[in-house]
Amino acid sequence: MTITSERGGIAGALREWRERRGVSQLDLAVRAGTTQRHVSFIESGRSTPGRTMVIRLAESLEMPLRERNVLLLAAGYAPAYPEARLDAPELEPVRTALEGVLRGHHPYPAVIVDRHGDLVSANDAFWMLTEGVASHLLAPPVNIPRLLLDPQGMAPRIINLDVWAWHVIDHIRQEAARNPDDRLETLVNDLMRLVPDRPRQPGPDHLGFAVPLRLRFGDGELRLLTTLTHFGTAVDVTVAELRMEAFLPADATTASALAELGQPVPGGAPRKRHQDP
Structure with a gap:
């Protein structure tokens, strides 16, 4: 979903984003370094902000780069933030950095996903x-999220x-509420239709600061914590929407098990139970 001009161009779009963020004029x-009167005039359609002011307002509302471009278009200006394909030559340094981070996280699992949770790399x-997962869930x-919860x-x-x-x-619902997106809402x-009912109280596995993923693996169990990382200073839409989800061991037993699984097998390749699709 993209908030556009249900109430008219820049006026309606700005008002909707401000209200979504719970920010007063x-x-x-x-x-944004302006006056309440100026913001009021913009939202009422009595004033058209300059391009720089639109960017400042969008930054102040912490709008995603994609939506900042939409706001600029609504005000009659060209988009300010490029959107390159991830395989474009100009993003080669980004690809190299991301692959390096993934390799450096080994033997702990990590993935890079886009804004919809679709896999970019792992x-x-x-x-x-992913041993035993149905093949259709591994098809690009x-x-x-669907791979995990289906x-x-x-x-x-x-x-x-x-x-x-x-x-x-x-987490997905909060992201969809903060940055409206039809695909996230559908997801x-x-x-919700795939998983058990929500428990009334956190179980004994809740660590207080995080919810561990307890995963049966072979004859044992892996206890994993998840972290999210993104490019905080990205100016390209594609790059800004990427994030890395890393799984860290929640106990020494899990750390030892992952380290053993990550050891090379004869021939020099790591132990690998599934081929990257």
């Missing part, structure tokens, strides 16, 4: 976790599925 004016350690585009995916091996699934769903609805 005065607060927005202070953040390290070998992640593919080792691979959606990581009954034909990794869900049957998630011991605390009732708690962890809602941790994932709530939330689809995932």
